[in-house]
Amino acid sequence: MAEITKKTAVTKPLNQEPINDLANVESDFKKLDARSQYYYLRKLKPFKRAVKFVSLSHQKQKDLLAFRKQNRSQKSKPKTDFNEENIFEVRNFNLWYNNGDKQALFDINFDIKKNKVTALIGPSGCGKSTFLRNLNRMHDLDNSIITEGDIWFNGENINSKKYSLMELRTKVGMVFQKPTPFNMSIYDNIAFGPKNHGIKDKNTLDNIVKESLMDAALWEDVKNDLQAPATSLSGGQQQRLCIARSIALKPDVLLMDEPTSALDPIATGKIERLIKKLSDKVTIVIVTHSMAQAQRISDNTVFFLKGKVIEANTTKKIFTRPKTKELRHYLNGDENNDQ
Numbered sequence: 001m002a003e004i005t006k007k008t009a010v011t012k013p014l015n016q017e018p019i020n021d022l023a024n025v026e027s028d029f030k031k032l033d034a035r036s037q038y039y040y041l042r043k044l045k046p047f048k049r050a051v052k053f054v055s056l057s058h059q060k061q062k063d064l065l066a067f068r069k070q071n072r073s074q075k076s077k078p079k080t081d082f083n084e085e086n087i088f089e090v091r092n093f094n095l096w097y098n099n100g101d102k103q104a105l106f107d108i109n110f111d112i113k114k115n116k117v118t119a120l121i122g123p124s125g126c127g128k129s130t131f132l133r134n135l136n137r138m139h140d141l142d143n144s145i146i147t148e149g150d151i152w153f154n155g156e157n158i159n160s161k162k163y164s165l166m167e168l169r170t171k172v173g174m175v176f177q178k179p180t181p182f183n184m185s186i187y188d189n190i191a192f193g194p195k196n197h198g199i200k201d202k203n204t205l206d207n208i209v210k211e212s213l214m215d216a217a218l219w220e221d222v223k224n225d226l227q228a229p230a231t232s233l234s235g236g237q238q239q240r241l242c243i244a245r246s247i248a249l250k251p252d253v254l255l256m257d258e259p260t261s262a263l264d265p266i267a268t269g270k271i272e273r274l275i276k277k278l279s280d281k282v283t284i285v286i287v288t289h290s291m292a293q294a295q296r297i298s299d300n301t302v303f304f305l306k307g308k309v310i311e312a313n314t315t316k317k318i319f320t321r322p323k324t325k326e327l328r329h330y331l332n333g334d335e336n337n338d339q
């Protein structure tokens with residue numbers, strides 16, 4: 001099995017220093033380099049941004065515009081050295097909440113292997129969900145979030161203006177912590193996405209519904225009553241229905257944010273077996289707070305701490321040969337991981 005190598009997992013391009021703390025650059029604004037100025041200006045409202053921009057010297061304005069142009073054109077070009085074994089390559093990715101006041105992700109660099117299960121682990125609040133949501137641009141509507149850096153999906157930059165959100169969300173589906181079935185029948189929950197994509201033929205829809213429910217190990221439970229309301233199913237069944245709804249669109253990737261945390265152990269076991277089975281066809285990235293679950297179902301594991309990726313490796317190595325003291329402390333259950 002290909003592993004996330006140390007080189008690809010944690011290195012940073014030599015020429016890129018972390019950008020300045022966006023919350024605290026106001027007084028030094030004019031002294032910053034073009035890159036930091038650009039990200040600082042992005043957090044401002046248009047009028048204030050314009051005032052700040054014109055306060056710069058002519059040369060600084062030119063540098064800033066040149067940086068913006070280069071940044072945009074870099075995002076719109078495919079990544080020529082994208083590794084075929086990967087589905088995502090994340091490079092120098094930073095994220096700030098609240099218009100730059102709170103940085104939640106710091107210089108994230110690692111690869112996600114195609115058709116494998118990758119678990120994201122780490123203490124509560126370390127940025128796992130924040131990171132996961134960026135893989136299908138769940139943050140798109142929140143203008144107070146600022147990101148820097150690149151997320152490459154099959155060689156394309158998902159934050160390029162050329163990349164359509166609809167296309168991305170079709171290829172990268174999401175399953176949430178709590179089951180979120182639509183308030184409609186089991187059948188309609190699954191047929192909803194394909195219908196939205198223009199499929200009208202009843203036989204085709206019937207086949208998609210059956211195949212998706214079979215793939216999600218739910219067909220036997222519901223085949224005699226597909227018109228029953230989805231909300232009549234148990235929590236575990238509802239979660240499998242949500243998985244079936246996602247796979248009806250034949251995604252390349254399924255993102256799962258603690259998909260079993262609201263379920264009992266039996267329902268959890270079913271979802272875990274389903275994840276293992278699905279990974280033949282779909283890449284799965286799962287946030288889990290359960291170390292046991294990560295070990296049972298994932299091929300690779302990424303350990304986050306305080307918004308940073310501390311280690312990324314095969315799950316076996318993460319749990320048997322942790323390299324950093326931070327990961328060793330975490331695996332030993334040391335709550336106060338402050339080193």
Ligand code: ADP
Pocket residue numbers: 097098102104122123124125126127128129130131
């Ligand atoms: P995890 O999934 O590891 O528990 P999160 O990604 O939910 O962590 O949170 C990472 C950090 O970002 C936390 O400090 C959290 O408080 C903060 N955060 C999460 N969502 C928001 C938000 N919408 N606005 C501001 N801060 C947020």
